[in-house]
Amino acid sequence: MRIAVRRTDGSLRATVPIWVVVAAGRVYVRTWYRRDSGWFGRALGSRRARIEAGGVVADVVVDDVGGGELQVRAGVDAAYRAKYARYGAGTVDRMVADDAAATTLRLAPEQRV
Known part of the structure; x- marks a missing residue:
């Protein structure tokens, strides 16, 4: 997946590739x-x-959940292990x-009014 973060004026920065997983029906990076x-x-x-995949x-809206519930972390950890196992234990580990788990962001569709 690629992500482009919005500037304060609403314009988009350049996209960058990131690893993404789905856990319990929600999208995390x-x-x-x-x-x-x-x-x-x-x-x-x-x-x-804005995400592209x-x-x-x-x-999307971005919600910082890195310091959140252990159940969320466990689900996201498991999703990363399952999806990216082909890159080897060192990379997935x-x-x-803990440092990476603290960076967990949940992405949700932006609600337009």
């Missing part, structure tokens, strides 16, 4: 570690983005480590 820069920091700041383009 993570980065290797929590930071204020790059797509992750900008997504935290704007709380709005498989020919589908959607505007980084995406389910």
